[in-house]
Amino acid sequence: MQLHDLAQTTAPQPAVPAFAPAALTALVRQVAGPVLVPGDDGYDDERSGFQTAYRHRPSVIVGARNADDVVAAVRFAGTHGLPVAVQATGHGLSAATEGGLLISTRRMSGVRVDAAARTARVEAGVVWGQVIEAATPHGLAPLNGSSPGVGVVSYTLGGGVGVLARTYGFAADQVRAIDLVTADARQLRVTADSDPELFGALLGGGHGFGVVTAMEFALVPVAxxxxxxxxxxxxxxxxxxxxxxxxxxxxxxxxxxxxxxxxxxxxxxxxxxxxxxxxxxxxxxxxxxxxxxxxxxxxxxxxxxxxxxxxxxxxxxxxxxxxxxxxxxxxxxxxxxxxxxxxxxxxxxxxxxxxxxxxxxxxxxxxxxxxxxxxxxxxxxxxxxxxxxxxxxxxxxxxxxxxxxxxxxxxxxxxxxxxxxxxxxxxxxxxxxxxxxxxARSVHDPEEHRRLARLKAAHDPENMFRYHPAGATDREPTVA
Structure with missing residues (x-):
């Protein structure tokens, strides 16, 4: 059913950018994707997602085409003291930006299935329908949700209860590796061997630890x-x-x-x-x-x-x-x-x-x-x-x-x-x-919340990645 959108006419204007035009020009030169500010052609389309009642209102948007674009965007945000939000499809938007920098990952749409290893590697903007299309010819299935149009990465970082949930568990349980851009603009490949504590935190509590640019996970033999x-x-x-x-x-x-x-x-x-x-x-x-x-x-x-x-x-x-x-x-x-x-x-x-x-x-x-x-x-x-x-x-x-x-x-x-x-x-x-x-505190039991909050403070001490449920308002660093 098509539902009416009220938010377009009532949303306040985005905050005035807190950076000089020369800095923005330099960012444009560093990234392959578009860089947009309020008033630019394409700004409204880029900030919009599936959820239309609550929309991001950033001071600048980077339409990332690759991980290097994400690194440049995070480095720019850190230099200018801007909080960062990330959006692929915008289905689960629960905390909208007011100013800050939005990284749109919808152009990062690469999918690679290794049928012999029963794994898939996806970039940050991939939706589940793409993975299903790539996996099913091999008699394999991902642990996707009910909607083929939902983004893979955010869904999986939150756990992911899908069509095969009782048989194979959460989508997060099948993850093998995560490519992450941290608050200090470093690129990490995080696995259970390389950093077990951060890897475990990303699987179910990962929305506030950085920007995931790619993810590798196991597929299951369901045809x-x-x-x-x-x-x-x-x-x-x-x-x-x-x-x-x-x-x-x-x-x-x-x-x-x-x-x-x-x-x-x-x-x-x-x-x-x-x-x-x-x-x-x-x-x-x-x-x-x-x-x-x-x-x-x-x-x-x-x-x-x-x-x-x-x-x-x-x-x-x-x-x-x-x-x-x-x-x-x-x-x-x-x-x-x-x-x-x-x-x-x-x-x-x-x-x-x-x-x-x-x-x-x-x-x-x-x-x-x-x-x-x-x-x-x-x-x-x-x-x-x-x-x-x-x-x-x-x-x-x-x-x-x-x-x-x-x-x-x-x-x-x-x-x-x-x-x-x-x-x-x-x-x-x-x-x-x-x-x-x-x-924020209701998502985990108290002990787990405190543990994740300590990790959040260590990996993102300035709470750059705050635009997720309660992230902008919880005084304690949150991981919800």
């Missing part, structure tokens, strides 16, 4: 899936949700699933089959045989009539059809809670609060975790979580304050099980909120 959606509507939703929770506790690790609750508005822009309907979409991805998949989903089909049943065997290249995430940029705000468990009464309460009677539209997604996600390495927080509850609302004229009030009411229903948050599902201006420091 096909049994999957798709079972969709329930109307009075059948409560029964479907209760059945889903019972069923999720019985399935093998080879099955990854989620359920989405969407109360569609009755508007002509939507297909007739969706207008004004409240639907529960159960999404399935199973790496076993189609015959076993049919047996495993039988308890869900037994709930009752379905609006649609699209489960099928598919090549992994079609895994993006399971969730059908929107591909058009739009404005939205969202938050999440990682949960130790959940009962049907609480989930029904969430459904009621966010359903047709809600004051604003809210998309709910509950991911079943566990399995291989509970193991692994690195700094991914709250690996013991059993579920992730995600709430997202379009900002199509709705006051963000009203959206956050609705989300708070829904999260209150699951408070007894709440462990913390996932950094990858913080959508909107979390870095500007009064509770920004609390948001």
């Amino acid at each position: 096909r899936l049994y999957g798709g959606q079972l969709v329930f509507g109307g009075e059948g939703i409560d029964d479907a949700l209760a059945a889903y929770l019972r069923w999720a506790e019985t399935v093998p690790d080879e099955l990854t699933s989620s359920v989405a609750l969407i109360a569609y508005p009755d508007v002509p822009q939507l297909p007739h089959a969706l207008r004004g309907r409240h639907l529960a979409q159960i999404r399935i991805a199973y790496t076993g045989s189609a015959e076993d998949g049919e047996r495993l989903v039988a308890p869900l089909r037994a709930v009752g009539p379905r609006v649609s049943d699209e489960l099928r065997e598919m090549p992994y290249a079609e895994s993006g059809t399971i969730h059908r995430d929107p591909s058009d940029p739009h404005a939205y705000d969202g938050d999440n809670a990682l949960l130790s468990g959940l009962d049907a009464a609480a989930l029904r309460r969430v459904a009621a609060l966010t359903g047709p009677a809600a004051p604003t539209m809210c998309v709910v997604q509950l991911n079943h975790l566990g399995g291989a996600l509970a193991g692994g390495r690195g700094a991914v927080g709250h690996r013991n979580a059993r579920y992730a509850l995600r709430l997202l609302s379009p900002l199509d004229g709705t006051d963000p304050t009203a959206v956050r009030a609705l989300h708070a009411d829904a999260f209150a229903a699951v408070e007894p099980w709440r462990l913390g948050r996932s950094v990858n599902f913080l959508f909107g201006g979390h870095g500007e909120r009064p509770d920004a420091a609390e948001v």
